[in-house]
Amino acid sequence: MMEGTRDSLESDGSGNEQPPVPTGPTGRTAAWKALGGRYALLPLRLFLGVTFSYAGLDKLADRHYLAGRGDLQSFYSQTLAAKPHSPVGALLEPALHAPTFFALLIAFGELAVGLGTLFGLWGRLAALGGGLLSLTLFLTVSYNVTPFYLGNDLPYLMGWTAMLLAGTPYLSVDGYLAKRAGRDRARGLSEDAVRRRTVVDGSIAAVALGGAGLLLGSLTATFIRKKATPSAAGTGAPPTATGGSKVSVAAADVPVGGSATVTDPATGDAVYIVQPKAGQYAGLSAICTHAGCTVDPPKGGQLSCPCHGSRFDAATGAVLTGPAVRPLPRYAVTKDGDRLDLGPQQS
Template identity: 70%
Template sequence: MSEAGNSVAGDGEAGVGGAGVGGAAGLADRAAQWRASASRYALLPLRLFLGVTFVYAALDKLSDAHYLAGAADPASFVSQTQAAKGGSPISFLLGAALDAPTLFALAVAFGELAVGLGTLLGLWGRVAALGGAMINLSLWLSISWSVSPYYLGNDLGYLMAWTPLLLAGTPDLSVDGYLARRAGRDRGRGLGEDRVRRRALVDGGIAAVAIGGAGLLTGSLTRTFGRAKHSAPKQSAAPATTPAPSGPAPSVAAASVPVGGSAQVKDPATGDAVYIVQPKAGQYCGLSAVCTHSGCAVDAPKNGQLYCPCHGSRFDAATGAVVNGPAVKPLPKYTVTQAGDKLNLGPLQS
């Protein structure tokens, strides 16, 4: 009885131990499966981000009344391209774009839309990634080329982000993945390789035409109705007036603004930062610290220029004129008067 009891107890202990080993093995298997799934879908967040961003960028351009407005509008494709041309290493290509600006502007917008949709749906993923990389390469070599330091130029970051998708494609949760799995089933049924490839190419082409048609329709509708909405004049009950300054005019000590230096104050009407500068001895003026390109804050004057860290625009510290794009409009200028040892910010000149 004692030996039998020991045997039963031993079996029970072995069973408990086996269950423990089996449970640990199951956890290890599930962890391995989770890691495999995570690795398989590791590029999905990047793919979604790039796809959504490019679709949004395309529709934003097509709905913007300024984008195709022409050289008279500083926010148009023509003005931005002209501003970037002087300092770009691909100025010869930008010159060709300026010869047919409407065609090139629409090609950029609809190209972004095609890239975005192809990336989101996973249709010809490597081709879409190549298109996205080429778009961002051209933007880096034009709009972002003068940005310093280089890592502030977002187009270079986007260019690098396309590289993993260019190498790996879009094999999962995609049209490409579906066509590849169907091709595998066709091979298993004994279909010849030429027929399998032809079927995949034809069906991929049909999907591309369908998605492209939907994209063109969406883009055209966005351009028609979006631009009309954005360009419609806003009606107001009373004419707009410039806010009146409140309180005394901002002032700084004259000694705090050496020749070539600056001091910062705020426009009492808008709250925007303004640099009071002395480009030459006894010559004072105020320059808005808000970049006219996209509203970023420009750095304080240095070496006779004000630099915008967002996209690389540079402005003359004496006049506010554009030295380097993509900005095309000068910084707004203020009068500055001296009263004893004080410098007082005056009204906006331009």
């Protein structure tokens, strides 16, 4: 009886026995359903793999990402802006002390996770890494997004959870190694020998893929990334603080349609001094009112948040596009000779 039951099962070559698929119209329907079930997570796997590979390379190619505290779009500045609003803000302190190390760790981590997922190599380990990255971003960048479904890191975390449960058994290096292990068992190799061969070959593939990713990331950072331009935080002489807490900047450093960056001495937040029209000056907080990210300098009459896409009017700070609902806080700016003095927050 047990032998007959055994013979009624078929093997897919990976050691997992599958029931035979009946023939005929009903059998073809069942076959399509089985095929759909087998590859149901393939679109999610491709999306996550491509997205995280692109995200890692995009960071390495971004001239602002490693620019340091002088650039409001850098990893350091974004982490500093997220720290007061994060439930794990205290844990971000090491990243502020060694921003270059942690910035590169995240960028190359995303690239490694993406490539591992795309090629299906150690798929569950890659999914675990992707889940940890998404959880970190959720707790720092998008934790305070309201309503929660507007933040994109939580859906990524759920996607990685599905990949962690399912692994990458099909159209993958993991699947190839599993099928070969099944053939090795059928040839009579011992379980220890099969496991050792799988681990060694998987490690060789991981080293090769990791080396390719490291080379690709290094080439991207070397030949594509450009140095940050001074316009990201104003040009010319840096802003100065005089008279205790008085902050000023040279008027020549604030072109029409442009900005210079100063710091609110009361809060430590970055502030853009802008000149939307000739002779018209204003100060706008650089901290997005949605989730606390640092908005980009004005361009085309707008201030854009790189985290969730909110846009603000560069003259008034009014919300042009959500998810933000509150305008950017405004500051008084007065001209004193050839300098612009930052006044108190008005709204």
